[in-house]
Amino acid sequence: MMVFRGIAWRLLYLFIVLSGISLGVFALFALAPGDPAEIILRERSEAPDRDQIALLRREMGLDDPWVVQYSRWMKRVCTGQWGESWRSGRPVWTEIAARGPATIELALASFFLVVTGSLFCGIIAAFRQNRIPDRLIQAATVVASAMPSYWLGLMLIYFFSLKMNLLPVTGRGSWPHLVLPAFTLALSVAVLQGRVLRAALIQIMVMDYIRFAVSKGLSPWKIFVRHILRNALAPMATLWGISLGQLLGGAVIVESIFAWPGLGRLTVEAVMGRDIPLVQAIVLLMAMIFVTVNQIVDGLHRQLDPKVGAAG
């Protein structure tokens, strides 16, 4: 953002964006059809009559103007009271805390696969440019990036779990449980980033400073690590950071395929069950994580690329 120079402006802008998001999240109440009071009472398996609904509406303040409702809700959000799940009646934090670790585990494992996989594919392809390994990786990239995770996952389960009996079918627990979901989630992201890395490496490999490094008599390993790879890492770090968001999004589907008890599945369950407070909490949390990660990636980019750091 060129308009906003300086950290103060950045923070102010971030604040505007986050409050905008909170307004959007609050508006989810309106988007969902049906009367919240009625939904809650039905979840408690009562056949609600009009008086009960009216009573609960007054209790929840649903009859107040929306500005009042929003400021009340915002006040609670800022003090950490994110409300209770309509379905279970437990605080949403409890629900999220119960599911969070599984998603973190899956996201970290996938992230590791994305980084190592893209490095592996990108480096091999760049250094065997237009030869058989490169062509194979290119072909695999084209197919893998078009393949839906929910198909890949099913086929992996079929072959590795049912046919060969190598890995557990679904669920969470031991290390082997993690293999298929993490791979499914990571594959398409990893191959696409491998291709970006390949292009970056090929571009760098013909640069004058690489030829000069060769002329200086540096060992090929040193040239590769300090001169070629280092210059490719600055743009890659940004991409890897962005991929965390893609992985969080992808987890929604992958967790459902493998019955992985994480936030992604919780999101689907909450959305399908119209459990608005839970949906709001998840969306708000994800937006905060996403925005924070983007800021960190930005900072990291400044560190790795001295030009950006000096300019900003």
Added chain:
Amino acid sequence: MNRKTVNGKQRQRLAGGILLLAMVFAAVFAPWLAPADPLKPDLAMCLAPPSGCHLLGTDQLGRCVFSRVMHGTRTSLGGALTASLLALLMGAGMGITAALGPKWLKLPVTALIDMALALPGLILALVIAGLLGASMQSLVIGLALAGWPWWARFVRSLTLSAWEKEFVLAGRVGGVRWGRLLLRYILPQMQAPMLAAATLKTGWIILAFSGLSYLGLGPPPPSPEWGSMLQEAGIYMTRAPWMMLAPGAAITVAVLALNLLGEGLEGSGSP
């Protein structure tokens, strides 16, 4: 080297275009081409393996998988294309406003774009479509609302860079009217990159469309859709593994075609 990549791009365009045309053909003529009724259950033929009668086998209700995949092209491809187009139109409008609009409008629109970008698109689509209730329309609306921010940012930067080009500058100085400037000077420059991006983005939307439908957010049961077919196939995986083959392959081929076409169009620039 240069000529080789140009030929490569042509080949990509050709391959992608042919595949896509074949899919569109299948979608349009599905009722005449499909060998069986995609909706008619045949309980005597439940979970039958592929045979001469049913090329790709039958599902749990004895419906012909091949016919269902073919009819599914209409739902999945049609839905994704609609959502993609809506996202593009919305995003382009917002992007141009954010780039060239009046000052008081620029900031809120830019902030709105950044807000919408603060969530992974798939989750945004899931929440919107899910809360609207499982149906074709809500899925299309959800995906369009999740897709526009990307377009807005893309169009905004395209517009800004076009706005700074010398001949646009000349037009501005020469007093060309605003609307004419936009239509005749700026939009033609954005056509090629936007066409390539639209193709690639539609691929993503197909994946998301069928993915959400896999989660149960798509058109409700009897209607054939690739994602929900895969979801059913997952249930009957042990008894009828063939069920998951065709829908998944159909999605992959559709996305592959769009990716190839999009990459072939990318950077091919002006005619």
Added chain:
Amino acid sequence: MTRMENQRLLMVKDLCIAKTDAAGTIIVQGVHFTLDPGEVLGIAGESGSGKTMTVSAVSGLLPDSVTVARGHIIFCGRPIDPMNRKNPGFTRGRDLLMLLQSPLTALNPSLSVGKQIAEALTVAKGISMREARFHAGSLMEMVGLPTSRFGCHPFQLSGGQRQRAVLAMAFGLKPRVLIADEPTAGQDDENRDQILGLLGRLCRDTGAAAILVSHDLRVLSRAAGKLVVIYRGRQVETGPSADIIGNPVHPHTRELVAAMRYLEKASSHST
């Protein structure tokens, strides 16, 4: 091979460079020259004549799109395969160092210049990075680059400073043959004199032989004892600089000499 030839530091015989494409277009043909210790050879020619290709081939830095089709390169009596990264008895950097045309792109953008100079020293002396950093400072002073610039990244330095950083590396490596491609391109007169002075000092101090490549005979006539003139990929004239400049035979050499005289007159008028 005669005993006489064995004593030559570097010998290039009938060098022929061609493109690797199907047509195999020849870009450099029939280049011969020899270089003795302490000697400075100038290669002159207009841009695109193939002079950079010639020295790139000698340094083994040809891009993949071209190859050495014919000819020999002999270093200290040992033939060298320029298309091979490793040659027995020949160490890059210490035996032969080529300074590339543009100092703007010859430095790694993401490492500080100090570190890059130190890195060259680790190769030259086989010392650790820590020791090398210590020596790097004195090298920087030697070429007139303030040591306060040690931690600067290349983009923070001017073109002249970058060229000095490159020269500092050459001082550190002490190559037996130094090739400098257009070492003064894009520099103002003052910088040009200083850089040529530094190059001369480097050769005197270390006893290195040098090959200077330039389109500008003013540069070559001052530093080089011997000249090779290349025109459209062919060697058209060779001999002692004084003879060639005093009595140019080939029309192209005459043009270069005329250009030199013109520039000399222009600069003497302006001062």
